[in-house]
Amino acid sequence: MQLPPRPAPVTDVNTMVPGEPLIAFDDVHIGFDEKEVLSGISFEVWPGETKILLGESGSGKTLLMKMAAGLLEADAGRIWVMGHDIGGMSEEELLDFRRHLGFVFQEGALFDSMTVAENVAFRLREENVAEAEIDGHVREALRFVEMEDTLEKYPAELSGGMRRRVSIARALVDRPPLVFYDSPTAGLDPVTSQTIITLILRGRDLQGVTSLMATHRVQDAFGLSSFSFDRASGRVIRSDGNGKQTAGTEAQQKGGPVTNVLVLRGGKIYFEGPAEKLLHSSDDYLKMFMASAE
Amino acid sequence: MPQTGETLSPLAVIGDAAKRQLFSLQDYSLLAMSSVANIFTPPYYWSDVIEQMDFIGIGSLPIVLIIGFFIGAVLLLQTASQFERFGGTALTGDAVALALVRELGPTITAIVIAGRNASGMASELGSMIVTEQVDAMRALGTDPIRKLVTPRVVATTLVLPLLVAVADFVGLIGGFVVAHFTLRLGAVQFWTRAIDALAPGDIVQGMVKPLIFGFVIATIGCHQGLRVKGGTQGVGRATTSAVVLSSVTVIVLDAFLSRILLYAFHT
Numbered sequence: 001m002q003l004p005p006r007p008a009p010v011t012d013v014n015t016m017v018p019g020e021p022l023i024a025f026d027d028v029h030i031g032f033d034e035k036e037v038l039s040g041i042s043f044e045v046w047p048g049e050t051k052i053l054l055g056e057s058g059s060g061k062t063l064l065m066k067m068a069a070g071l072l073e074a075d076a077g078r079i080w081v082m083g084h085d086i087g088g089m090s091e092e093e094l095l096d097f098r099r100h101l102g103f104v105f106q107e108g109a110l111f112d113s114m115t116v117a118e119n120v121a122f123r124l125r126e127e128n129v130a131e132a133e134i135d136g137h138v139r140e141a142l143r144f145v146e147m148e149d150t151l152e153k154y155p156a157e158l159s160g161g162m163r164r165r166v167s168i169a170r171a172l173v174d175r176p177p178l179v180f181y182d183s184p185t186a187g188l189d190p191v192t193s194q195t196i197i198t199l200i201l202r203g204r205d206l207q208g209v210t211s212l213m214a215t216h217r218v219q220d221a222f223g224l225s226s227f228s229f230d231r232a233s234g235r236v237i238r239s240d241g242n243g244k245q246t247a248g249t250e251a252q253q254k255g256g257p258v259t260n261v262l263v264l265r266g267g268k269i270y271f272e273g274p275a276e277k278l279l280h281s282s283d284d285y286l287k288m289f290m291a292s293a294e
Numbered sequence: 295m296p297q298t299g300e301t302l303s304p305l306a307v308i309g310d311a312a313k314r315q316l317f318s319l320q321d322y323s324l325l326a327m328s329s330v331a332n333i334f335t336p337p338y339y340w341s342d343v344i345e346q347m348d349f350i351g352i353g354s355l356p357i358v359l360i361i362g363f364f365i366g367a368v369l370l371l372q373t374a375s376q377f378e379r380f381g382g383t384a385l386t387g388d389a390v391a392l393a394l395v396r397e398l399g400p401t402i403t404a405i406v407i408a409g410r411n412a413s414g415m416a417s418e419l420g421s422m423i424v425t426e427q428v429d430a431m432r433a434l435g436t437d438p439i440r441k442l443v444t445p446r447v448v449a450t451t452l453v454l455p456l457l458v459a460v461a462d463f464v465g466l467i468g469g470f471v472v473a474h475f476t477l478r479l480g481a482v483q484f485w486t487r488a489i490d491a492l493a494p495g496d497i498v499q500g501m502v503k504p505l506i507f508g509f510v511i512a513t514i515g516c517h518q519g520l521r522v523k524g525g526t527q528g529v530g531r532a533t534t535s536a537v538v539l540s541s542v543t544v545i546v547l548d549a550f551l552s553r554i555l556l557y558a559f560h561t
Binding site: 098110 | 425429431432433436
């Protein structure tokens with residue numbers, strides 16, 4: 001049955017203001033049962049930047065990501081994403097707005113009643129893209145994550161790592177400018193985790209994706225800041241330590257590194273800066289994090 | 295919020311519980327209103343509606359056929375034993391037709407559908423909440439109420455009157471089979487009396503009730519599913535609550551609807 005065309009999005013990615021951050025948190029607070037989980041959070045993510053949220057389990061990383069995607073509402077403070085103050089948007093406006101974002105959930109959150117192909121095609125079908133075009137986009141996205149041979153499989157037939165890869169394909173299928181990765185390597189073996197990090201590198205360096213990634217693995221932060229994906233050779237290569245291989249990004253033009261780390265502790269930002277600075281920090285708590293990477 | 299160790303007065307406990315129930319009722323009302331409002335604005339998910347109609351309608355048909363047949367049969371056995379005492383067995387057709395069409399057909403079928411489908415909706419949507427599939431849907435720019443709730447509500451509301459019509463018909467067949475073998479009533483005698491006993495108002499009553507029951511069953515099932523908290527244990531609790539709440543609501547609503555409809559049709 002032919003669906004009627006969806007209404008045009010009320011938000012427009014072209015409204016992004018050049019020279020402005022893609023995400024900006026200003027004194028954001030959120031809590032549950034009268035207990036504040038995050039308090040006074042302020043930070044920015046610039047176009048082209050990869051911001052890594054490091055923190056222990058329960059430190060509020062997922063909450064922060066969900067607030068940035070408009071899936072949760074902050075108790076206080078303001079959040080701007082792509083030039084929009086998302087705190088003032090209705091759920092209907094947010095639904096249209098989220099069509100410009102990609103979100104990879106911790107366990108993949110694939111629709112278990114749909115095949116891999118249907119999962120990846122979900123957003124395209126919602127946008128009423130022609131079926132003939134959808135097939136091409138789905139295959140391309142699955143080829144990107146090296147999962148093209150699982151088109152007709154159901155999520156239950158896939159391993160945890162494969163589900164995350166399909167989830168990345170679903171998030172990247174219509175090339176959103178901003179992608180959220182919620183602990184994409186949690187619970188995976190080191191080899192599969194490295195595969196996931198390589199995919200995030202490819203998204204960043206081949207598609208110019210700006211991203212916010214939550215993780216409790218410091219290795220992920222160093223993987224993203226120390227390596228980049230070389231388009232010419234098609235391989236991961238060591239970069240200058242700040243992920244500066246990505247050329248022409250706004251974050252770089254502002255003189256900053258493109259990969260930054262933000263450590264959450266006790267509901268507040270404990271550290272913010274490049275991974276190199278984190279590595280050489282003399283702070284006991286940060287050293288403990290470093291030790292976990294060894 | 296009281297600190298740990300602080301004793302709560304019974305009044306405060308009752309107040310908290312009442313507040314929670316009120317919030318839940320408010321949530322339910324908003325969900326029910328949204329599910330209806332979505333019918334009038336795009337995007338529409340007709341293929342999901344048809345899929346749900348198939349699952350709820352065709353899927354429930356065998357159980358509705360069996361239950362309808364035996365309810366009709368038992369109803370006739372019970373009424374016949376009374377009518378036989380004053381030689382009025384010919385009236386059993388009237389009694390079975392009226393009881394089935396006005397009351398037992400809609401109510402029993404609704405309870406069967408509540409048991410089978412409200413639980414299914416609560417567990418399916420609850421599992422989707424637990425595995426973040428509902429959040430994933432929102433993150434992909436799709437309204438979960440529009441995509442998941444509205445098709446289930448529309449399908450149940452449309453399909454339940456049809457299932458009730460089937461239950462009524464096989465119930466009358468069940469009644470006739472028993473009447474034929476126990477009372478030696480002829481087909482013409484039974485069916486003429488059964489059909490003549492029914493006024494248009496009875497048919498309307500019998501069809502209005504399942505429309506409302508269908509809406510209530512689906513909205514309660516979906517509401518219980520979407521408010522799941524606490525993992526798989528929460529899904530189990532939501533499933534049980536969905537069946538209990540929807541069955542009780544059907545029975546309670548039936549009493550009020552019967553009064554209103556009897557008044558409306560002066561029967």
